Amino acid sequence: MKTRQTKAGLPAGSLPVQEIFGPVPQGEGPFMGRRACFVRFGRCNLHCPPCDSKKTWDSSRYDLRETCPPRTVENIIQIAAAHGAGSGLTILTGGEPLMWQRGTAWEQLLQDLPGEVHVETNATIAPSPVTAGRVAHFSVSPKIGRMGAADAQKKRLVPSMLEAFAELAQQGRAAFKFVAADIGEVDEAAEVVRAFHLPQDRVWVMPLGDDAATWAAAGADIADHVMQLGFNLSGRLHLTLGVR
Numbered sequence: 437m438k439t440r441q442t443k444a445g446l447p448a449g450s451l452p453v454q455e456i457f458g459p460v461p462q463g464e465g466p467f468m469g470r471r472a473c474f475v476r477f478g479r480c481n482l483h484c485p486p487c488d489s490k491k492t493w494d495s496s497r498y499d500l501r502e503t504c505p506p507r508t509v510e511n512i513i514q515i516a517a518a519h520g521a522g523s524g525l526t527i528l529t530g531g532e533p534l535m536w537q538r539g540t541a542w543e544q545l546l547q548d549l550p551g552e553v554h555v556e557t558n559a560t561i562a563p564s565p566v567t568a569g570r571v572a573h574f575s576v577s578p579k580i581g582r583m584g585a586a587d588a589q590k591k592r593l594v595p596s597m598l599e600a601f602a603e604l605a606q607q608g609r610a611a612f613k614f615v616a617a618d619i620g621e622v623d624e625a626a627e628v629v630r631a632f633h634l635p636q637d638r639v640w641v642m643p644l645g646d647d648a649a650t651w652a653a654a655g656a657d658i659a660d661h662v663m664q665l666g667f668n669l670s671g672r673l674h675l676t677l678g679v680r
């Protein structure tokens with residue numbers, strides 16, 4: 437018998453997952469240090485050049501059927517539970533996890549996952565009512581500077597989406613995280629904050645760097661400016677501590 441497939445070509449009831457790991461300290465943003473299990477979904481609608489998760493979307497370099505195989509909801513929950521889900525945060529990340537929220541598998545996952553669930557998103561897709569109702573916190577990362585270099589501005593900065601997340605941030609349910617390599621990029625983030633009325637105290641600027649030395653050098657350059665603008669500075673604990 438032929439297996440029923442979703443529009444995305446996945447077996448019905450499954451989601452593409454690149455990796456599930458934990459328990460580890462959440463490395464970034466306002467929940468830095470919290471015990472967390474990460475579930476990283478395949479595919480992304482953006483193509484940020486410095487992306488550190490290219491195995492989730494870069495089909496020119498990876499066979500995505502191998503890097504992000506479909507997993508049933510039951511299997512995802514079983515593995516996540518063995519890696520700390522339910523006894524700390526479970527962070528749904530990617531790729532862009534909200535690409536999958538229209539399917540029944542996503543809704544089943546949100547219903548059955550134990551404990552507090554967070555989502556990391558690039559701010560181009562609004563949370564569905566089911567997602568918004570279940571997810572305790574959204575880490576929202578609009579792309580600017582080097583991160584945004586490969587995608588048109590209208591694709592990566594969608595006004596209606598930024599406004600929807602700004603409302604969640606006002607309610608204390610979302611925080612914005614901008615990755616910036618230098619002061620010019622911090623100013624670019626500040627322009628987005630101003631243009632879309634994002635609440636300033638819910639903004640974290642994270643120095644660009646995929647190793648501890650690069651992160652620290654960028655951080656030293658921008659920290660004062662980030663403070664003067666009224667934003668917060670984000671760590672990358674997994675880099676600076678050399679943990680997962």
Ligand code: SF4
Binds near residue numbers: 483489531
């Ligand atoms: S939005 Fe995130 S996962 Fe997608 S390409 Fe950009 S950094 Fe990578």
